[in-house]
Amino acid sequence: MRSKSRPSSSAKALIFISLFIAGTAPAWASETSDANHLANRDKLVHTLLYDSSAARKVELSGNEAAIAKRAEAIKVFEAASKHEYAELREEQYNRAVALLYEAASLATSSADSDDKIRRDLDNRQQSLDALLDAHERIMEEKHSSDLHAALLEEIAADRLAADALLAEGKAAAARVHVDRAYVAAKLSVERARKGETLLRELKFDTPEDEYKYELDRNDTHRMLLKVLLDDKMKNERIREGVNVHVAKSDELREKAILFAGNKEFESAIETLEKSTKELVMAIRSAGIYIPG
Amino acid sequence: MISLRTRAITSIGLLASILAVFVHAAVAQDNPNAFNRLMKPPSERNAPPESDGIHDPTADGTLMLQPPQESFAGLPKSRSGNYVNWSKAIENELVTPRSDIHDPDAQAIVFDLNIIREVKGSMPDVVYPHKQHTQWLDCSNCHPAIFIPMKGANQISMASILMGEKCGVCHGKVAFPVSECRRCHSKPKPVDQP
CATH class of the missing domain: 1.20.1270 (Substrate Binding Domain Of Dnak; Chain:A; Domain 2)
Structure with missing residues (x-):
């Protein structure tokens, strides 16, 4: 029978894992971070040298000096990728990037x-x-x-x-x-x-114009819902409150569109105004005050 | 007392958290909204150039740029955007933008003209001050490509602005975002007399 004070074999394994992680985490994290950085840089410099618009520009320019400069940059990059020491690799990546910039500059035609x-x-x-x-x-x-x-x-x-x-x-x-x-x-x-103030009055030539304006105002408030409430909608209570108003607004908007389809623009405008008001209330219900 | 199992799980949990940070960073890069530095949460505001999602992290010059948090330190604060009140900064001469790339002594021609645009509902009317804009910009930056300088020639809607047109060419990208309603809708409607 095992003593209660002795850890079991599975507990020993856990101690080992725990100590291993605790003892090596900082070094491991640092090395991984450096390795990730270099791998990322390798990928980005590769893109710059082979696939970027600057690389294509050099390739298509027909400018021999520019093409030779890019070839030199690629050579430096390929050699850098094989370097054992991170600092040297970093330095050579920088050199490859600088060479490609020179190539792109040479390729810029008059x-x-x-x-x-x-x-x-x-x-x-x-x-x-x-x-x-x-x-x-x-x-x-x-x-x-x-x-x-x-x-x-x-x-x-x-x-x-x-x-x-x-x-x-x-x-x-x-x-x-x-x-x-x-x-x-x-x-x-x-x-x-100088010093003047000009007034641009809100006037509509026809009820249809005013309906279009209202439709746009309604669209705007729908966009504001997204812009202002994106984060807040993660809260279930807020989301439920907002959705009640949005559903009413959707219903009113549909009615307004039907009115407009029958050329009943006065009714369409009035209904759309109500729909927009519901959207304002939806935004306010989430704790953001907007005039409306 | 925490059991050994719990400790080990905690350590593994820590490890998972570290990995999650890396994964989160990768996901953020792919998020189409990640580029919009004006809408970022506090922890991600004014990131250094190499990790702001705007500058090329491989460019030598990127690392030479001053991090915004450092350069913005002495500037008046704002509640949104990049959290600097640039109008106040220029008014107090804390920044003096050059008006001509070739001539350091050239003075900007500041245009003092306000345009008020009426809007429907109880939303205050919009005041467009040319003054604050021409302290930074030249007429040709906006006219006629974005706005035709003629009464009634410009159909401006919030929907179009939110889609990055008209005022939205700058606001929400390099100027304060449209969520700051009151900064443009600043002229209250006259109170109705009973």
Whole structure:
């Protein structure tokens, strides 16, 4: 008969496991963490060198120097993977990454840069046009159309110069003139509207427009349910309370859609308003106050 | 007294917890919502660049970036987003964003124009202040690609904003999230007279 004070063989095994874990856990955890980090880094650098957009860009560029640089990066990476020491491996991974960046930089053709300059110029030109349209409307509203004419005169030389340079394919030089005209327009709009407050009233041309607005407002509150209550819905009590209101809201929305289908927009609007109110109550029932 | 079996189980439990952390990290990487750093729980807020899910952890430069928690330490606090009140920070000159990439002395042209948009229900109307926006941005960042600068030309709805359009191009991504209703819906409706 075994003494009560002696642990059983299964208990001995548990002691052994327990001591083993307790004694080795910090070292084990640290080594595993390093190993995981390196394995992860190995995978990421591999992706960067073989499958990334930068790697494809180098491959497709036909630029010999860039392709050679990427090949060098791959060589460094392959050698790094075989290194026994983590620090050396890490260092070589960094070198491989740096080499790929150099390759990508070499592969960036002047055509790419030209495209960007042209895109930026087009965007700035569109902004200038939008500002000039706004400026014209503002000056009309203020009975100062002469100020719009003055602005157009002020920027005329720059706009002409920009067009001429662009016709010669000199987008970067054209941009300087477009920028100058843009700043002039911006300053003039700023002076005209400084300190003002404009009111955008809520007006609907037809009941159908108002119905569409209500439908959108209802959609919005449904999205808010997700955004605001995602975490809270894990609580059963809250979820049940919320779902009661959501079910009512769903029912009302269905009715509203039927009303709208019969062109009864006034009833549809009223029913949708009630549906949205239920959603507001659902959100509030979870402890979040939103006006509605 | 805790039995030996319990101790062993506790140790194994600890081991399982450590493994669970690794598994959780891997799952978080695959979660489509994980990129949205503005909606993260407190424990995951303002993570360092190499683990924020935004920067490339393999890039050399990523490790050279200052961790946000360190750089945000002296800035005014906010209740959401990345928990910095950037408007106050710029107002108090704690940050001075450069307005021109090539010219360090260029001054931003700040546009002091408010636009009020009426909304239905008891929800306060929206006040859009150009001033706070043009302290950071240029007109061309928004006009005309996101907003046409003309009365009635822009159909803006909260649904579209939540889907990342209009104001949602920035708000919820790099500016405070739309869950902060009162920061935009800030003009109360007039009280009805009896």
